[in-house]
Amino acid sequence: MKHVTSALVVAVGILATLGSMPAHAGGDLAGYDRFDVDAAHRSRPVAASIWYPADTFIYRAPVNQSAIWKSTDAYIGAAVAPGKHPLILLSHGSGGNMDAIGWLSSELALRGAMVLAVNHPGSTSGDSSPRRQPELGPRARDLHAALDQLLSHPEFEPYIDPDRIAAAGFSLGGATVLNLAGTRFDRDAYREYCQRFGTTVQDCAFLQKGGVRLDQLPADFEAGSKDPRISKFIAIEPGMTFAVNDASLDDVDPDLLFIRLGREHGWKAADITETGSNLLGKLDNPSYAVFAPADHLTFLGECNAGAAEFLAKMEDDPICSDPEGTDRALIHRQIIDEISRFLSLDPGAS
Numbered sequence: 001m002k003h004v005t006s007a008l009v010v011a012v013g014i015l016a017t018l019g020s021m022p023a024h025a026g027g028d029l030a031g032y033d034r035f036d037v038d039a040a041h042r043s044r045p046v047a048a049s050i051w052y053p054a055d056t057f058i059y060r061a062p063v064n065q066s067a068i069w070k071s072t073d074a075y076i077g078a079a080v081a082p083g084k085h086p087l088i089l090l091s092h093g094s095g096g097n098m099d100a101i102g103w104l105s106s107e108l109a110l111r112g113a114m115v116l117a118v119n120h121p122g123s124t125s126g127d128s129s130p131r132r133q134p135e136l137g138p139r140a141r142d143l144h145a146a147l148d149q150l151l152s153h154p155e156f157e158p159y160i161d162p163d164r165i166a167a168a169g170f171s172l173g174g175a176t177v178l179n180l181a182g183t184r185f186d187r188d189a190y191r192e193y194c195q196r197f198g199t200t201v202q203d204c205a206f207l208q209k210g211g212v213r214l215d216q217l218p219a220d221f222e223a224g225s226k227d228p229r230i231s232k233f234i235a236i237e238p239g240m241t242f243a244v245n246d247a248s249l250d251d252v253d254p255d256l257l258f259i260r261l262g263r264e265h266g267w268k269a270a271d272i273t274e275t276g277s278n279l280l281g282k283l284d285n286p287s288y289a290v291f292a293p294a295d296h297l298t299f300l301g302e303c304n305a306g307a308a309e310f311l312a313k314m315e316d317d318p319i320c321s322d323p324e325g326t327d328r329a330l331i332h333r334q335i336i337d338e339i340s341r342f343l344s345l346d347p348g349a350s
Contacts, residue, residue, distance in 0.1 A: 030109035032074035039145040041138055048146050049098045051105040052114040053081035064099035070302045072102035086164035089143050090117040093171030095128040103301050107336045111345040118142045130210025137220030139176045166232040170299050174238025181233040182226040182251035187217040190243035201268045237261055237270040237296050241277040256286040257342045265295040265323045291334045293325045302328055
């Protein structure tokens with residue numbers, strides 16, 4: 001019986017594959033692939049993924065399928081659509097991962113972009129340590145190394161427009177993007193921020209739970225990581241804004257978009273207005289968009305039915321719970337549209 005069942009599964013899989021193999025993808029799903037990045041600053045390779053406009057393909061499959069998150073389907077290993085495409089480097093937040101942002105990567109790819117993301121060691125799902133969160137320098141170098149490797153990859157490099165390379169990031173990933181844009185951070189300023197707000201702010205509470213000593217933050221926290229190959233920057237709910245070294249702001253690239261989620265429900269670390277770090281007022285007229293009602297966690301993927309109740313029962317973080325009146329899917333569409341506008345992507349391509 002075991003052999004009969006196995007044969008039936010194989011037969012069904014072959015029929016499903018053959019049935020999904022047209023000449024062209026037709027633009028309904030993005031292509032997706034993964035590779036390892038050789039990163040000299042890490043003790044092991046860094047996992048990377050790429051989403052892109054798809055041409056011919058073999059099969060579709062869900063990416064980031066789990067009991068909590070709604071997955072995003074993609075054409076796995078598809079050929080890249082002809083032409084030169086803009087490239088977006090994408091940095092996840094603390095405790096996140098590259099595939100969990102598939103809802104964003106997929107839609108940007110459907111609008112004509114290639115999206116390169118990595119799993120940052122020490123701050124990714126299942127490998128998120130408070131004492132490694134302040135290591136901002138290695139995070140930026142993860143993306144430097146991924147970009148180096150992609151631009152020398154014979155199957156992807158021919159499709160990249162080197163004059164249209166952007167970086168986008170959420171939360172700690174937003175701080176990483178600011179670092180890539182020329183911002184540097186100050187350890188003393190961050191320590192003073194945590195002393196001022198204590199455990200009333202989420203990032204400092206997380207560090208305290210891990211026993212992190214704020215007077216011994218790593219030197220890499222203050223690293224400069226500007227990359228001249230990147231010409232546009234998108235910081236979504238960026239962390240560490242109270243720790244920005246004001247002396248570095250003259251070097252920050254002007255093509256910068258901030259995206260804020262929520263007003264009264266916003267997280268203090270990401271408040272760049274005059275009620276927070278006032279980073280917005282210190283820069284030379286960056287683009288700025290606010291979407292509400294929402295809060296910091298609204299950026300995360302859409303959740304499966306019952307996930308919020310399950311997390312509450314497990315006394316886990318409320319990653320599926322939004323402020324009253326929030327439509328997470330709508331906020332996601334607004335984020336996608338705003339980034340597409342900023343990067344001049346084709347809104348009709350999706």
